Amino acid sequence: MREMVGIKERAERQISKAVIKRLPRYRRYLGDLQKKGVEKISSKDLSELIGYTASQIRQDLNNFGGFGQQGYGYSVDYLYEEIGNILGLNKTYKMVIVGYGRLGQAMANYITSHEHNFKIAGIFDVKQIIQDVEFKGAEILTCGSLANFVAKEGIDIAVITVPAEKAQIVADTVTRAGIRGIWNFTAVDLDLPEGVACEDVHVSDSLHALAYYMQDMK
Amino acid sequence: MREMVGIKERAERQISKAVIKRLPRYRRYLGDLQKKGVEKISSKDLSELIGYTASQIRQDLNNFGGFGQQGYGYSVDYLYEEIGNILGLNKTYKMVIVGYGRLGQAMANYITSHEHNFKIAGIFDVKQIIQDVEFKGAEILTCGSLANFVAKEGIDIAVITVPAEKAQIVADTVTRAGIRGIWNFTAVDLDLPEGVACEDVHVSDSLHALAYYMQDMK
Numbered sequence: 001m002r003e004m005v006g007i008k009e010r011a012e013r014q015i016s017k018a019v020i021k022r023l024p025r026y027r028r029y030l031g032d033l034q035k036k037g038v039e040k041i042s043s044k045d046l047s048e049l050i051g052y053t054a055s056q057i058r059q060d061l062n063n064f065g066g067f068g069q070q071g072y073g074y075s076v077d078y079l080y081e082e083i084g085n086i087l088g089l090n091k092t093y094k095m096v097i098v099g100y101g102r103l104g105q106a107m108a109n110y111i112t113s114h115e116h117n118f119k120i121a122g123i124f125d126v127k128q129i130i131q132d133v134e135f136k137g138a139e140i141l142t143c144g145s146l147a148n149f150v151a152k153e154g155i156d157i158a159v160i161t162v163p164a165e166k167a168q169i170v171a172d173t174v175t176r177a178g179i180r181g182i183w184n185f186t187a188v189d190l191d192l193p194e195g196v197a198c199e200d201v202h203v204s205d206s207l208h209a210l211a212y213y214m215q216d217m218k
Numbered sequence: 219m220r221e222m223v224g225i226k227e228r229a230e231r232q233i234s235k236a237v238i239k240r241l242p243r244y245r246r247y248l249g250d251l252q253k254k255g256v257e258k259i260s261s262k263d264l265s266e267l268i269g270y271t272a273s274q275i276r277q278d279l280n281n282f283g284g285f286g287q288q289g290y291g292y293s294v295d296y297l298y299e300e301i302g303n304i305l306g307l308n309k310t311y312k313m314v315i316v317g318y319g320r321l322g323q324a325m326a327n328y329i330t331s332h333e334h335n336f337k338i339a340g341i342f343d344v345k346q347i348i349q350d351v352e353f354k355g356a357e358i359l360t361c362g363s364l365a366n367f368v369a370k371e372g373i374d375i376a377v378i379t380v381p382a383e384k385a386q387i388v389a390d391t392v393t394r395a396g397i398r399g400i401w402n403f404t405a406v407d408l409d410l411p412e413g414v415a416c417e418d419v420h421v422s423d424s425l426h427a428l429a430y431y432m433q434d435m436k
Contacts, residue, residue, distance in 0.1 A: 024426035028405065051407070088429040102327055106320035107421075114405075115425060157428070181432045183425060187246065187332075189269070197431035199424050203325075206417050207333060207401060208242035210375070211306040213415035214399045 019060050023083055025050065026057070030080040042073035093118050093181070094155045097138075098146065098170050099162035100125035103185060107159055112136050118157070122149050126162075146170075150177035157181040164188050237278050241301055243268065244275070248298040260291035311336050311399070312373045315356075316364065316388050317380035318343035321403060325377055330354050336375070340367050344380075364388075368395035375399040382406050 029050050033041060047054040061067050064086055067079050084090060095111065097104050100123050111118050112135075120138040124146050134140055141149065149155070150173075158174040160167055160182060167186035174182070181197045184190055187204050247268050251259060265272040279285050282304055285297050302308060313329065315322050318341050329336050330353075338356040342364050352358055359367065367373070368391075376392040378385055378400060385404035392400070399415045402408055405422050 020427055020430050021423070023430065024423035025407075025420075027426070028420075028423065086430065087426045088433040089426060091429075093429065093432075102320050102324035106324050109320055110421065111425075114422065117429075118425065156432070180435065181428050183428055195435055197428060197435050199428035199431065201419065201421060201424050202243075202246075203328065203419060204332065205239070205242035205246065206419050207329075207336065208245070208305045208307060209238055210399050210401055210415060210417035211309075211311065211335075212238050212241065212304065213417065214311075214374070215306040 015063050019063055022052070022060055023087055026060075027080060027083040027087065027089075030076055030083065033076045034080055038076050040073050040075050046074065089117050091117065093157050094121045094153060095119060095157045095159055096121060096146070096150060096155050096174070097123045097159045097161060098125075098143070098174070099160065099166075100140065101161065104159075104161040107161060107185070108135055108138075111159075121153050121155060124149075126166075143170075143173075147173050147177040150174050150179055155179060157183060159183045159185070160190075161185045233281050237281055240270070240278055241305055244278075245298060245301040245305065245307075248294055248301065251294045252298055256294050258291050258293050264292065307335050309335065311375050312339045312371060313337060313375045313377055314339060314364070314368060314373050314392070315341045315377045315379060316343075316361070316392070317378065317384075318358065319379065322377070322379040325379060325403070326353055326356070329377075339371050339373060342367075344384075361388075361391075365391050365395040368392050368397055373397060375401060377401045377403070378408075379403045 026046075029046070043054040043057045046057055050057070052060075061079075064082070067074060067082055095118050097108055097120060100108075104123070104125070108120060108123060111120055120135070123135055123138050123140045124143050125140070126143050128142055150158070155174075155177075156179070158170070158179050158181075160170050162170055164186045167184065167188040168190060171182060171184075171190045171192060175193055175196050179196065182190065182192065182199075184198055184200045185203070187202060189200065190198060192198055244264075247264070261272040261275045264275055268275070279297075282300070285292060285300055313336050315326055315338060318326075322341070322343070326338060326341060329338055338353070341353055341356050341358045342361050343358070344361050346360055368376070373392075373395075374397070376388070376397050376399075378388050380388055382404045385402065385406040386408060389400060389402075389408045389410060393411055393414050397414065400408065400410065400417075402416055402418045403421070405420060407418065408416060410416055
């Protein structure tokens with residue numbers, strides 16, 4: 001029953017963005033179960049935990065070959081591992097953080113303490129940071145050297161935490177220097193060349209959705 | 219053509235979460251157009267700008283009564299205003315920030331400079347903050363006084379930026395004290411009573427989705 005769909009076969013299918021968005025959530029719950037020593041789980045129990053229907057979960061995982069065994073359920077370790085592989089978390093990624101205000105600092109702390117596959121190689125700011133010349137092994141540099149650094153160090157991902165009006169110019173700089181992924185925290189939708197992946201954390205959109213849900217509740 | 223669907227009528231229909239998630243984005247683009255002095259826009263031009271299909275846009279807005287005039291397009295000011303009303307951005311909300319590390323500080327800065335409908339009334343941390351006793355008019359207090367403050371001040375929204383293992387206890391405290399909305403930045407899905415709206419910013423899920431897209435591009 002444990003059939004793996006090859007990377008090539010997978011690439012030929014179009015997995016919907018909604019499915020991809022749910023995978024990290026599955027993995028997060030499986031990680032919690034692992035910590036509690038749980039070895040296997042049925043799609044029904046997983047469904048109660050995560051809050052998606054059991055059929056939704058089976059359908060999502062079937063996109064990648066299933067992973068379940070009839071009458072046994074899912075092996076927690078195996079599924080955690082395989083979802084990690086699907087997401088590409090079996091590799092490490094070199095990052096730069098561009099913009100070292102409070103948010104950049106928060107993300108630097110978060111990544112170094114929680115995301116061991118993502119290594120911060122450099123941190124960039126318009127201002128010369130005087131109080132910290134490095135952050136846990138990552139150099140802190142001014143933006144003038146950003147393009148060279150990205151190209152020379154073979155950086156995979158730029159985390160953009162600059163003010164909105166600077167976002168596109170930073171994106172242009174890093175994409176020209178060969179970046180493959182952008183994690184964008186600004187309120188701007190970036191204009192990017194093909195082949196560059198982008199994930200946005202638009203906090204303003206999130207807050208406004210919350211305002212909607214609050215009215216809807218009354 | 220400009221029919222408004224009443225709040226009551228709207229509440230009886232079920233607007234999908236996906237539509238709600240797109241509304242702040244429409245409003246954001248309309249705000250940019252306003253700043254550029256654009257007065258009207260067709261759904262086709264809006265579509266090219268935002269990246270959704272024109273029919274998607276029309277369909278989304280029809281959930282709320284349409285707002286467009288045949289052969290004229292959308293009035294930018296009017297649509298910006300109406301989407302704001304739908305989202306509940308014609309009101310003000312009183313907030314507390316719970317957790318005043320880097321992320322809490324970043325969110326306090328962001329809200330006070332960009333989100334004028336959301337007023338930070340208090341900021342809470344486990345530690346006594348000595349260097350700042352207040353932040354732009356908001357008191358900075360220790361968590362022991364959180365429940366009282368929320369109840370007494372009639373706080374609408376709690377922004378939770380504490381470590382993951384403290385998230386649920388903070389949520390329990392503020393919901394018991396009568397909060398109506400939670401903006402959750404922790405990696406935890408909170409267990410909340412009915413009638414409390416919640417919007418999660420799960421940065422870890424977002425980063426892992428980015429890792430997936432990066433593989434998918436190769």
